[in-house]
Amino acid sequence: MTAALLGWSILVAQLFLGLGMGCAAFRLMRGPRAQDRVLGLDTMYVNATMLLLTFGIRTGSTHYFEAALVIALLGFVATAALAKFLMRGEVIE
Amino acid sequence: MSRWRTIVVPAAGLLAIWLLLQGSLSPGSVILGAILATGAAWVLMALDPPASSFRRPRAALGLAARVAVEVVRSNWAVAGIILGRGRRPRTSGFVRISLDMRAPYGLAALACIITATPGTVWVEYDSSENSMLLHVLDLIDGEEWVRIIKERYEAPLMEIFE
Amino acid sequence: MNPAADIPLWVAVPTALLLLLGAGLALVGSLGLLRLGSFYERIHAPTLGTTLGIASVLAASMLYFSALQTRPVLHEILIGIFMVVTTPVTLMLLARAALYRDRTEGSRDVPLPSPPPQRPGTDASAPDSVIVQSGAEKGRQGL
Incomplete structure (x- = not known):
């Protein structure tokens, strides 16, 4: 009973997050401007972090936590660097 | 010390x-x-961070609780806007607010609070005028936002950091 | 072998609800990227996922693993702290970059760098704030 409840809710949550990533990917591809693409990428990173956490709950393994942490860190660095690039045209000055 | x-x-x-x-x-x-x-x-x-004068941890806790409540409330509000509830015409726009606070940590905290709350984004800070530019998703009355920011967030932050 | 089999019901139900709430908010935020009209409106959408959305998923994960391992598992707080600190920074950087790009292109939908310069003597009557509605400012010159 509890296993079925958890299994179904995890499945629905993962579907939601996958759909969300799809929306973000659409914004990433369509633009129209570079800042929209970066915003889409940032949203994809956040959704991927949550998706990894739900995978962790599904498998009962804490290894996914580390992966989620790394994705969150990378997302911040990537978005900050891209925003800097949009502003100046260079990342390293 | x-x-x-x-x-x-x-x-x-x-x-x-x-x-x-x-x-x-x-x-x-x-x-x-x-x-x-x-x-x-x-x-x-070695980075020599600027000195902060953080006082009144109790006021900080109260502010944190108020921010948490506000974040949850505006989550629902923004979700409603995105899903298209309440079919009234909605305008978004910029509001420029002149601030009284000068403490750098207080300004940083204010920027983070405003941006972390769904529906408002801190866009720009002008250090010569000590004013900020706010973007609001559901802008009905700009003067009300000036009042909200100054009373709800700036006053307690000034109490904590200045 | 499903690890969820020996989880008590009073843990499973809040875990499931928190997961659905968090994932739902993330989905609504991502839908906002599609539905809202301009960049400055869209930048509000992901904050749904990065505040309450990820907080719910992290709470679900903490609850579930604490019950599974019968000891408090708290390391999810780290992702929470990290998100709280970084999300405003990235969004502010992006908003500023977008504003800078729009200004250099002379867009009329964004306000100018600072209020118009004040003549000496008018300081006392200077308004406390200047409201600029997007799209309402016609005839203003770009940079």
């Missing part, structure tokens, strides 16, 4: 992060974490 605080506060934070990552409170990880955290905090001192 302030020199002592600039080492101990970051070191305690780093130690807490270390222990959370380790997931244990065994003496070995506490000692190793304490050594690493003190070393890292000492290296951070």
